[in-house]
Amino acid sequence: xxxxxxxxxxxxxxxxxxxxxxxxxxxxxxxxxxxxxxxxxxxxxxxxxxxxxxxxxxxxxxxxxxxxxxxxxxxxxxxxxxxxxxxxxxxxxxxxxxxxxxxxxxxxxxxxxxxxxxxxxxxxxxxxxxxxxxxxxxxxxxxxxxxxxxxxxxxxxxxxxxxxxxxxxxxxxxxxxxxxxxxxxxxxxxxxxxxxxxxxxxxxxxxxxxxxxxxxxxxxxxxxxxxxxxxxxxxxxxxxxxxxxxxxxxxxxxxxxxxxxxxxxxxxxxxxxxxxxxxxxxxxxxxxxxxxxxxxxxxxxxxxxxx
Numbered sequence: 001x002x003x004x005x006x007x008x009x010x011x012x013x014x015x016x017x018x019x020x021x022x023x024x025x026x027x028x029x030x031x032x033x034x035x036x037x038x039x040x041x042x043x044x045x046x047x048x049x050x051x052x053x054x055x056x057x058x059x060x061x062x063x064x065x066x067x068x069x070x071x072x073x074x075x076x077x078x079x080x081x082x083x084x085x086x087x088x089x090x091x092x093x094x095x096x097x098x099x100x101x102x103x104x105x106x107x108x109x110x111x112x113x114x115x116x117x118x119x120x121x122x123x124x125x126x127x128x129x130x131x132x133x134x135x136x137x138x139x140x141x142x143x144x145x146x147x148x149x150x151x152x153x154x155x156x157x158x159x160x161x162x163x164x165x166x167x168x169x170x171x172x173x174x175x176x177x178x179x180x181x182x183x184x185x186x187x188x189x190x191x192x193x194x195x196x197x198x199x200x201x202x203x204x205x206x207x208x209x210x211x212x213x214x215x216x217x218x219x220x221x222x223x224x225x226x227x228x229x230x231x232x233x234x235x236x237x238x239x240x241x242x243x244x245x246x247x248x249x250x251x252x253x254x255x256x257x258x259x260x261x262x263x264x265x266x267x268x269x270x271x272x273x274x275x276x277x278x279x280x281x282x283x284x285x286x287x288x289x290x291x292x293x294x295x296x297x298x299x300x301x302x303x304x305x306x307x
Contacts, residue, residue, distance in 0.1 A: 034281040041277030053282035063283060066261040067290070069173055073262070074241030074294070077180035082233055084181065085188025086226075090218065092189070093196045104193070107186035115183075119250035122179040126166040137162035169257040176247060184240060188233055195229030196222060231302040235295050242291045263287040 035053060039046040057063050088107060092100055110118065125132045141158040144150065153159070166175045199222065207217045245264030248256060256265045263283060271280025 031281045032285055034278055035285045036282075037278045039278045040275040041271060041280075042275065046278075049278070053279050054286075056279065057282060057286065062258045062261055062266065065259060066263045066266045069260065069262045070242050070244065070287075070290075072173055073176065073180065073244050074238055077177050077184070078234075078237035078241050080177070080181045081184045081188050082230075082237055084185045085233070086192050088185070088189045089192035089196060090222070092193060104190065107189045109186065110183045111186045113183070115246035116250055118179065118183045119247040122182075122247075123167065123251050125179075126175055128163055128165045131166075133166065134162045167251055169259050172252070172257075172260045176244075176251075179247065180240075187236070191229060191233055191236075192226060195226045199225035227302060231299060234298045234302075238294045238298065239291060242287060242294070263290075 034046070036048060036050060037046050038049045038052070088103075092103055094100075113121075124130075128134060137158050141153045141162065144153040144158070164171070166172075203221045203225070204217060207221050212220070243264060244262050245268070248260065248262055248265050249268075252260060256269065261269075264287070267280045267284045267287065269280075270276045270283060
């Protein structure tokens, strides 16, 4: 590399690398090192303890509960968002469809809202006093009564469900599912639509000339063509479920019960609320490793199917 080119390289790449090193690379390395120490996060006393934090983690019931909750949020909302995103993008893939752009924006709009805003909004939706869920269930209950189907309304327990506190610990994780699906599906719709637009139209024309029906066109043309996008979508779904924090933190009003902990809130609680920075960094390291493991596994499976 010539000297002037080398100087330009340093000038344009150096500052971003410096910022990345200071705010990303160094904290990551410090966090990994801190996972093997006992430290309150404030004092200068930081004592190396080896694997003590991880031994403690193995016997920590709340930690294992948090992992289970994260896996639930990866599996259930993740699968629903991917399925709905693929279905809706297939429905909107026809460029001649009237109102296509409006539907795309409508589906994407919840995704551009901040997580705190979404969590606050759904806290009102689930309110047992004036929430939307309460209103819908009461309307259905009243409609069944007017239709002389009061017995069915009573059997379904609609009156009791209308007054249910959906954000109580025993229902909380399941209550997160509709919110996450509503907020995240639009992103996958746009992602799959972008992938479909890159599939050559000649393939569709050839398949239809051969007598393929819509399902066969999707199965043998659209789906194989979406493989790279699907891998990316699965990656985003895994990361989204594993890094859940703001929705749980806001909807529990910053007091997360043990049975509703996720790894993100548990890291924050241990590191800052209870001044166990070393243990919190150890939990964060495990969160990183689990997420990386799932993402790598998804890429390996996709690569194996492609071969």
